[in-house]
Amino acid sequence: MVLVGRPLDHRSGRRIPGALALALAVPLLGACTEQPSFLVSWELDDGQTAEGIALSPVEQCSTVGVSRVRITTMAGTCNGDAFVGTDVDTREFACSAANNANNDAVPGPTLEPGEYTVLIEGLRRSGDPWACEHSICELGPDASCTARAVTEVTVTEADLPTHAVTLLSPPQCDDGIDNDRDGRVDGHDPACILDPTGNESADASVTVFQTSVRFLGSAAVQPFNVGIDSLLLEIDGAQLAVIADYELDLTQSPFRLPLLSSGLEPGSYEFSITGVDAALEPVTQPFTVPFSVDEDQAAFLVETFDFTDDRFLAPIIEPISLNTSLRLSPSAVTGPTCELGGFVGGQPITLERMWIRVTDGSQPLDAAALGLTGFAAAGGMITPVDEAGGWISYECPSSTVDSVPLTWGNYDIEVQGRIGDEACFVTPMLTELAPQPFSATQLGLERVLVGDVPPAACFECTSNDNCSGQVCSNNVCVDKVPESNG
Known part of the structure; x- marks a missing residue:
């Protein structure tokens, strides 16, 4: 039984010309060389040659972009769509390696008598085969793949069978060739961008x-x-x-x-x-x-x-709106606004102040320019204060902090959550801001660690007693590691 790559020319829709048979062979070297148990030949379709006009092997291979052909011999059987077995032999041949020996076919390996499955794959110039969504057990007239075919081989001591297969040539948009000679190859060609399965010359x-x-x-x-x-x-x-x-x-x-x-x-x-x-x-x-x-x-x-x-025909005028959260663990996406993971005297450890620095692309904006408003977690309204270096500090907020409406160009922000003078949580990088007409910008702050330990002012715990349902590790409250059943 021979399973072919495809019965139709995928480029033009016509039947594959039967005259385009490509015979490849490798000479056997001397009388001491082991004799093959079977021979393989294949044909390729260039998609454009008229019926009855044969191409030479070099022309045929170069036309469709197949560089080499790999033959893998396997012993096993199909279990549904999955092949169960082992590879016995793998060998490669130049696609255009033609020779009159062995009846214009390439030799397979020397095998013990029995049943074998042989996979024939055309290879790109890179040495890789074309992708195939079907298993070797599915390949057939109704399930084809580019430059790939399977044949079943019965090996006996008396016979030297030749197995001929048809390899489906790659589409022009995936053959590595500038088919229409416009200087653009495959995915860089306009026609291939529009239709990756089509022809370059269609553009x-x-x-x-x-x-x-x-x-x-x-x-x-x-x-x-x-x-x-x-x-x-x-x-x-x-x-x-x-x-x-x-x-x-x-x-x-x-x-x-x-x-x-x-x-x-x-x-x-x-x-x-x-x-x-x-x-x-x-x-x-x-x-x-x-x-x-x-x-x-x-x-x-x-x-x-x-x-x-x-x-823009009119200035973009919107406030900066911020929601900050603390990522208490490396895997956390969000978290509390002000509370750390530990407790002292039954009260949660909390950030005292947020420090932010907003720049307009050239210089920081001060508290007066931003006009920040919001509610403090400890009660009352936040009171922004200008700090050195263009920073503004305010009480750790309970929810969104808004600026006055600003005329937008480019705004960037940095945020630090502090206890005393120590930054305990920070934005990992300078963050670009966007006007938010309907919602607030969500900023996740990551824990500051010196080595594996936070700064002393940012300790969540010194013992497990400072953690609720967690354990103290490197002065941070972390989840307990599940005990092994082993």
């Missing part, structure tokens, strides 16, 4: 738009923070697309828009992008970028647009 009349955006020069600022509901994309004033804020890839900055394409006649054009509100009214000035479409080659517009504060 002659396609213009691809790969754009991304940033707001106020900060990775922390998302569209809703600055009143942008959608992004309006136009070509020469005609709408190309309206991209809602939730369609952006917000996992990395700059935020990438969905890939767009358009079929345009050759000529010169102007692309524009504008931030708009829910009524599609402009919130920003448009960015415009000229581009041209060539008759023989696709256009490929790749741009990042940074909507800085001067591009």
Whole structure:
């Protein structure tokens, strides 16, 4: 039984030409060389050669991007979709290594009589096979993979069988070749960005738009923070697309828009992008970028647009709103606002004051400029005080602390939670702030350790008696380690 990689040409949809058989062979070296128990040959499809026109092995392999072929012989059986057995032999051959010996086929290993499963894989130039979502037990006409096939071999002392398989050639967008000779290979080609399973040459009349955006020069600022509901994309004033804020890839900055394409006649054009509100009214000035479409080659517009504060039609005026929490353990995501993990005289150990330093990109803002308000955990309102170095301190708060409305550009913040003069918890790095029209910025403070121990003023415990339901370790209350049953 022979299982082929695929019965159809995946590029054109036509049947694979039967005449494109590729015979590869390696000469046997001398009379003392062990004789193979079987031979293997394979055929590849270049996806473009007309029916009945044969390609040489070198042409065929180079056309479809297969560098070498690996043959793995296994002893075992299929248990459902899983193969249960062991590898007996693995060998590789150059894809274009043609030889008239052995009936134009490559030799397998010398084996004891019996039943074997043989996996044939085409390899990339890197030496890796193409990914396959099917197990070897699933491969067949209805479950194919790129450049991969399986055949069952029966070894006897009397026969030297030849097993011929068909390897499905890689799609042009995953063959490592600049098929349309436009200087872009595979995933860098416009057509492949649009359709990774298609042909590079399908892009002659396609213009691809790969754009991304940033707001106020900060990775922390998302569209809703600055009143942008959608992004309006136009070509020469005609709408190309309206991209809602939730369609952006917000996992990395700059935020990438969905890939767009358009079929345009050759000529010169102007692309524009504008931030708009829910009524599609402009919130920003448009960015415009000229581009041209060539008759023989696709256009490929790749741009990042940074909507800085001067591009907004009206100033962005919002307060800074802060919620701080203490990460009492390295795995904690949030925690209490002021209380540490230990107790003295039955009372929880708490931070005394928060110290913050807010900068506008060049210099710190003082207490008067920020106008901070909020409730203190000990009761009453916080009373901000200017400290040295641009810091502002206030009583540890019970909830959100707000500034007066500020005109936004770029703001960064550092926070320390202190007992006396010691910083017990801090923000791990300078944090970019974003306007928060609907909520507060959540800041998690991490414990300060000198070696493995907090500063003396920040001790949570000196014995287990200072911890509730926990144990004291390095002057920090931690969860008990479960006792082993072993």
